Amino acid sequence: MIDNLLLGFSVALHWDQLLFMLLGTLGGMWVGVIPGLGPITAMALLIPFTFTMDPLSALLMLASISAAANCSGSFTSILLNVPGESTAAATCFDGYPMSRQGRARVAIGLSIGASLFGALAGMLAVIALTQPLLALAKAFSPAEYFALAVLGLSVVAVLSREAPVQGIIMAALGLCLSFVGVDSVVGEVRFAFGVLELQSGIGLVPVTVGLFAVSEIIGWIVTRERVSQVGELTGSVMQGVVDTFRYPVALVRSTLLGIGIGITPGVGAVAASFLAYAVEKRASRTPERFGQGAPEGVIAPEAANNSAVCASLVPALTLGIPGGATSALLLVALTIHGLRPGTMLFTSQPDLIWGFFAGLMIGALMFAAMGLLMTNLFAKVTLVRAEILAPVFLVVSFAGVYAQEQRLFDVFLAVGFGIFGYLARRFGYPVVPLVIGLVLGTLAETSFHQGLTIAGGDVGSMLLRPGTAGLLGAALLLVAWTVWGALRDRRA
Amino acid sequence: MDRARWPGLAFGAFLLLILGHVAATGLRARGISGLFPAVVGGFGALLALLNLTQLALGRAPAPEGDAPRGAEAAWALGLSVGVPTLYALLLWLLGFWVASGAVLLALPWVLGYRRPFVILAIGAATLVLSDLVFVEVFDMRLPLGLVGEALRESWQAE
Structure with missing residues (x-):
């Protein structure tokens, strides 16, 4: 493995590869901070330009965009409570309260440190464990995917411990939103109310921009407060980076969780970040700090989503099964260059594949260096008056929502979800469970029906498969653990 | 009833309406297409009704917004x-x-x-x-x- 890595570094450390990675990192960082304009748009746009490039440069540039956008999406989560990427939604919980306390630079430092660790450890683990992990991933059937979705949904219990009934209601609503559009089981259109745009379903971008960005902007208009309530910035970004390593258990646990979820196609980094946050909150001896600016609340989702994005490359490059949209686009780029994912890729093109892995590690370091340089500038946004910030972000958010599908209907959806999100928060309903329900709804329903068909309609034999039962047991344990903790707190 | 609870009750009723509609549509759907919507919508509607009853009876705390009043x-x-x-x-x-x-x-x-x-x-x-x-x-x-x-x-x- 060491020889392969050395080969990879010798290929990736060429000036031309470094230049393409730098371009990809800068571009990714830029699209990552604009809500709605994600790495998928940027990668899809750049794919035609990669026709004439050598395959490694093309892959490294595209992967750098994905990695940098994934990391920088958390900057706006921390500074403005507006996730630049859906994967950064869980970072809002504790990142934004830190900004409100004037500790935006520390929070970004924590995010950079955890992202860097997650990405590097994720890549190393992927390199070391590719073969055994592949065997595990291959053993997953629809029944296990259904159980995995249930495990993801059980996170709601942990995240809404203070208002569990309201949390479950919102999760059910999120699941219901995932039913809108063409039914994945029989192909019928459901809950579209005759609206053509609803037949393709409700996208994650208008929902997240509405629930997080628009409802936050509404909040700014109402209160007219700066993000930083203390009116100044305290702490430094380096302090945040150093603090990341004061929580080694949270860092390692979340990274491992991200890798586990990343290698499982179809689940994705969004679920990984929420699950990691929930596990850390539940495992903490002082869970009441979560949501108030706890450093682990930033470290856990960031380490998990970055390691999940790296790990999603395993099924993409070896089985040709994309773990998410960005790895699907990487597969497209591979195919354009006449390469086929699979074991042959590892044996016939070792310089390409190991150069790619080494390049991703260099790209993570490059992003961290750039993040450190630019944090002071970014953090100043928390000192800008709400009267100025609200219109600017309203315009940028709406342009981002429109740009993704080029339809105004999504803008109206974002407005609707913004108003709904604002009212929900006012009346004590947490909005994050709704996003979790929407993300996992299709996976849960489709895999349940597929699993049931495979099991010949016998629910018992479907749910009692060892993998399925284990994952469902873990979900049950997570809920029981939370209920027990809540009861214990009430007695105390 | 305390008038401060009315907006919260209206919002809870709105949620109940959506979830109830999903459950009813799921029950009316042909074949397995309606199974998941019926189960999820039904369960959600049940909880929404419970929540609404608690709020109406004053057993749940009235929601407090951070918005100014008057x-x-x-x-x-x-x-x-x-x-x-x-x-x-x-x-x-x-x-x-x-x-x-x-x-x-x-x-x-x-x-x-x-x-x-x-x-x-x-x-x-x-x-x-x-x-x-x-x-x-x-x-x-x-x-x-x-x-x-x-x-x-x-x-x-x-």
Whole structure:
């Protein structure tokens, strides 16, 4: 493995590869901070330009965009409570309260440190464990995917411990939103109310921009407060980076969780970040700090989503099964260059594949260096008056929502979800469970029906498969653990 | 009943209505297509009803918003709900450039910010950057609106 890595570094450390990675990192960082304009748009746009490039440069540039956008999406989560990427939604919980306390630079430092660790450890683990992990991933059937979705949904219990009934209601609503559009089981259109745009379903971008960005902007208009309530910035970004390593258990646990979820196609980094946050909150001896600016609340989702994005490359490059949209686009780029994912890729093109892995590690370091340089500038946004910030972000958010599908209907959806999100928060309903329900709804329903068909309609034999039962047991344990903790707190 | 609970009750009833509708539609659907919606909607509606009953009986704490109260609250809430809605309608009618220009110039003023040159500079910078990012770099079309499209068509016809 060491020889392969050395080969990879010798290929990736060429000036031309470094230049393409730098371009990809800068571009990714830029699209990552604009809500709605994600790495998928940027990668899809750049794919035609990669026709004439050598395959490694093309892959490294595209992967750098994905990695940098994934990391920088958390900057706006921390500074403005507006996730630049859906994967950064869980970072809002504790990142934004830190900004409100004037500790935006520390929070970004924590995010950079955890992202860097997650990405590097994720890549190393992927390199070391590719073969055994592949065997595990291959053993997953629809029944296990259904159980995995249930495990993801059980996170709601942990995240809404203070208002569990309201949390479950919102999760059910999120699941219901995932039913809108063409039914994945029989192909019928459901809950579209005759609206053509609803037949393709409700996208994650208008929902997240509405629930997080628009409802936050509404909040700014109402209160007219700066993000930083203390009116100044305290702490430094380096302090945040150093603090990341004061929580080694949270860092390692979340990274491992991200890798586990990343290698499982179809689940994705969004679920990984929420699950990691929930596990850390539940495992903490002082869970009441979560949501108030706890450093682990930033470290856990960031380490998990970055390691999940790296790990999603395993099924993409070896089985040709994309773990998410960005790895699907990487597969497209591979195919354009006449390469086929699979074991042959590892044996016939070792310089390409190991150069790619080494390049991703260099790209993570490059992003961290750039993040450190630019944090002071970014953090100043928390000192800008709400009267100025609200219109600017309203315009940028709406342009981002429109740009993704080029339809105004999504803008109206974002407005609707913004108003709904604002009212929900006012009346004590947490909005994050709704996003979790929407993300996992299709996976849960489709895999349940597929699993049931495979099991010949016998629910018992479907749910009692060892993998399925284990994952469902873990979900049950997570809920029981939370209920027990809540009861214990009430007695105390 | 305490009048402060009414908005919370109305919101809870709205959730119950949505979840109940999903459950009913799921039950009416043919075959397995309605199974998941019926189960999820039914379970959600049951919890929403429980929650609503608790709130109506005063067993659940009345929700406390962070918004100001009184006449100022009505103005602020109207503004906060009205601004995004009006902006979206203006996007549809007048297009991105005119609607965004109007929001960027008028909203800070309405919110009490009184430095016209700063407003003008930030508004112009936001529009220029939007053009650079979305139109020039990503080659995307931002909405021209009904009026913009009509004008474009008439120019093309000439």
